[in-house]
Amino acid sequence: MTNMEQLTVKGLTKEYEKGKRALKSFSLAVPAKGIFALIGRNGAGKTTLIRILSTQLSPTSGTAQISGLDILKDTDALREIIACVPQEGRAVGWLTPRQFLSSYLMWRGFTSKEANLLLEKSLDELGIKKYADTLNRLLSGGTKRKVLVGMVMASGAKVIFLDEPTTGLDPISRDELWRTLVKLKKDHFIFLTTHYLEEAEKLADKIGVVEDGKLMALGTMAELRRKVKYPYSVKILSDHTVIKPRRGELIKGVDGHYQIVTTEKEAGRISKQLINRGVKFSMNPLTLDDIFYYIVRKPIEAENYDQQEYY
Ligand SMILES: Nc1ncnc2c1ncn2[C@@H]1O[C@H](COP(=O)(O)OP(=O)(O)OP(=O)(O)O)[C@@H](O)[C@H]1O
Numbered sequence: 549m550t551n552m553e554q555l556t557v558k559g560l561t562k563e564y565e566k567g568k569r570a571l572k573s574f575s576l577a578v579p580a581k582g583i584f585a586l587i588g589r590n591g592a593g594k595t596t597l598i599r600i601l602s603t604q605l606s607p608t609s610g611t612a613q614i615s616g617l618d619i620l621k622d623t624d625a626l627r628e629i630i631a632c633v634p635q636e637g638r639a640v641g642w643l644t645p646r647q648f649l650s651s652y653l654m655w656r657g658f659t660s661k662e663a664n665l666l667l668e669k670s671l672d673e674l675g676i677k678k679y680a681d682t683l684n685r686l687l688s689g690g691t692k693r694k695v696l697v698g699m700v701m702a703s704g705a706k707v708i709f710l711d712e713p714t715t716g717l718d719p720i721s722r723d724e725l726w727r728t729l730v731k732l733k734k735d736h737f738i739f740l741t742t743h744y745l746e747e748a749e750k751l752a753d754k755i756g757v758v759e760d761g762k763l764m765a766l767g768t769m770a771e772l773r774r775k776v777k778y779p780y781s782v783k784i785l786s787d788h789t790v791i792k793p794r795r796g797e798l799i800k801g802v803d804g805h806y807q808i809v810t811t812e813k814e815a816g817r818i819s820k821q822l823i824n825r826g827v828k829f830s831m832n833p834l835t836l837d838d839i840f841y842y843i844v845r846k847p848i849e850a851e852n853y854d855q856q857e858y859y
């Protein structure tokens with residue numbers, strides 16, 4: 549593969565003014581086609597990366613190229629081929645979607661006639677034509693979000709950055725947007741972030757997991773699944789109960805509950821013990837959320853749970 553078809557990020561570091569390092573020598577290489585989804589918990593560095601790649605923010609060090617264009621050296625050329633919906637992006641409130649898209653497209657260099665054709669197609673495709681002449685500020689949060697997606701779709705940009713495009717959308721609107729993105733990915737490169745793992749699984753050709761400014765894992769959903777050593781999960785739902793697995797790993801969830809990832813056999817053994825002791829628990833094969841959790845969370849070190857009560 550030539551670098552013309554790649555997104556290549558090398559040693560990208562971003563240190564904000566107050567010394568916060570949001571990206572720590574972040575590197576990545578993925579094909580610049582189809583959909584790439586970046587997942588990671590709040591504050592992991594997703595938006596920072598999107599802002600740097602879409603040339604809105606300069607890195608402290610490191611570099612990146614999209615389709616052979618360098619974010620620092622070829623900024624103008626890159627801006628021609630990219631469009632971005634920021635996480636906090638809002639359509640201008642005192643314009644209607646039609647006016648907003650038209651001015652954006654004309655700002656990008658289209659004539660008013662071209663802009664009109666493009667925006668009608670895009671509004672139609674997103675199912676928001678009926679709102680085309682309502683002021684943006686009067687639209688619901690989800691529809692406002694769709695107006696922004698419509699804007700980048702209409703722009704003709706081949707590389708589209710969507711920072712949490714479906715946050716706040718109802719399940720039906722989300723589904724509609726997914727369908728649009730699937731159509732769009734045939735001849736675009738879509739880089740999106742999401743907190744919905746199901747979305748990443750359904751849409752993405754490749755998924756990256758970022759944690760504390762570093763890339764922790766990269767691959768297709770099937771590849772990420774294979775990174776998990778233990779396929780079963782036992783969640784202990786009562787406080788202060790810890791079971792030390794013979795095989796597997798113990799993880800403490802944010803809700804304070806313990807989860808054991810382990811083999812099917814060991815999960816069965818632990819379940820029996822828990823039933824005997826009347827402890828509430830749930831047992832299931834790992835969900836995608838579990839896999840994510842497994843990747844970003846280290847198992848608790850023995851000394852951390854030695855003081856705890858366990859059976
Ligand atoms: N302008 C800024 N100045 C200082 N620190 C910042 C700034 N913007 C972001 N940060 C910090 O950088 C880190 C990464 O933030 P970023 O917004 O990239 O995370 P994120 O992965 O997009 O999170 P979320 O899922 O909540 O959107 C966080 O610790 C954040 O507080």
Ligand SMILES: [Mg+2]
Pocket residue numbers: 594595596635711
């Ligand atoms: Mg973000």
